[in-house]
Amino acid sequence: MPDTASGVDPRPGRRLRARRADQGWSLSRLERETHYSRGYLSRVENGRQRMTEDLAQACDRALGADGELLAAVRSGLGQECPYPGKAPYSEETAQWFFGRDEAVGELLAEVRRQLLTGRGLYAVIAPSRAGKTSLLRAGLVPALRDLDGTPTVRVINPGPEPELPDERSDVLVVDQFEEVFTQCHCPKRRDAFVEGLCRRACSATFVVVGLRVDYLRQCLENPYLSPLLQEHTYLLPPMTDAQVRSVITGPADSVGLTVDPDLPDLILRDLRGRNGAVSLPLLAECLHRMWHNKRGQRLGLAEYNASGGVGSTENLTAVLVAMAFVLAQMERNHRSATTDSTSTSATL
Structure with a gap:
């Protein structure tokens, strides 16, 4: 049965891990043989990512499993709805996130460039209902976790009481940044969060914010945000x-x-x-x-x-x-x- 926490059927992943262990293969070797990243393979084995038919076939060929993994995948097909409905796509449903490959590729390339310096701020700007949350959570974040060296990534929403996480990360993604204006009604708390975020972006963390375009003016009027936003922004195009x-x-x-x-x-x-x-x-x-x-x-x-x-x-x-x-x-x-x-x- 699918794992209730992630919605992913863990059985094909467990079977893959058992097959790999029987062969005495490391994830690195399976990566070389199948051309799927270690991060992706690890998530599949741990039940955090669904095994696709293409991956199952590649692993069957590499491990000589005689179609065992493909059969395991097909036995559970159609049991899980691949359309999240009102909820945005997330890391757990990233395998069903389609249509934004180009945008994810552009964002990933920019973040990789900026990670060389270890700091900066990048704003993803789009109208409401354009899919910014899905792009960040199901597109960019999983792609970042698959990078060589696996940068540490944190994702937060500001909410009514915005607060920066104590634990530092290589990349901090702030989803729905406009919440600092729509939900936080304490100017002092809002200013402290924005100032702290900008200081972190200017030190050792690369910050990515998702922002509704109708709140761009408020951001540009902020003395901390304005210079950073004018440096790096990405306007998400319509599909x-x-x-x-x-x-x-x-x-x-x-x-x-x-x-x-x-x-x-x-x-x-x-x-x-x-x-x-x-x-x-x-x-x-x-x-x-x-x-x-x-x-x-x-x-x-x-x-x-x-x-x-x-x-x-x-x-x-x-x-x-x-x-x-x-x-x-x-x-x-x-x-x-x-x-x-x-x-x-x-x-x-």
């Missing part, structure tokens, strides 16, 4: 149609599902119907519902229609927002009426 198609088909392929050939174009047409922009959360939510509506090992028009399409989540969200507004207005009216009544009674 191309080909990249969106890979978001749809890649995870399905990895778990042995077949996607009807016309389905990606239909979803793309509906996604771009209103203003030409792709909302990745809407797409992820729709794909999650489709997987749960599937019959057999196929995703097609029937599953898409049963899920309500990419517009249903947006419509539901709009309804919920409207309901919340109405309820809040009713509450304000009630409070106002109660206050007026109390004042009248006191006057009388």
Whole structure:
């Protein structure tokens, strides 16, 4: 059964470790024979990363396992949903993160250059719903952990009480940096966090921040952040149609599902119907519902229609927002009426 902590079936990884031990092979030798990194192989063996069919075949060939590992992988196919829905992709679901190879490659190259100096700050800037969290947590961070020398990496969210970790790391990733403005309502705490972060970036830690573009002005007005942001920024581009198609088909392929050939174009047409922009959360939510509506090992028009399409989540969200507004207005009216009544009674 899949490991409840990571959502990954650990059995193929355990079988790989046992096969490797029987052969007396080190991870370094398996790396040379299969051309997969030691970090990746180690995560597979420890149940932190799912073993793909390609990896299973490579290991079967290298270890002379006669298809044993591939059979172990295929025995669990289709049991786990490869679309996270509302949740962003993470290190645990990185094997299903598709469509951002180019961006990950550019970020990784920049971080590798800066790691030579051991310090600096790099800002990944994009609009809301563009997939910054997934890019950092499921794209950049796993790629960093696979680098030779394995730099130490920490990931934090500022939250309402932003605080730097005591333990130093080679790379510190600050996801959703705009939370220092949206959630932290104490100016002193906010300023202390930002100043400490910038000092760390100027000493022995390379800092990567993910920032919503509509909070760039506040950052540029900060005397500590401004010079660092003007040095190194990466503007995350919108996904191309080909990249969106890979978001749809890649995870399905990895778990042995077949996607009807016309389905990606239909979803793309509906996604771009209103203003030409792709909302990745809407797409992820729709794909999650489709997987749960599937019959057999196929995703097609029937599953898409049963899920309500990419517009249903947006419509539901709009309804919920409207309901919340109405309820809040009713509450304000009630409070106002109660206050007026109390004042009248006191006057009388």
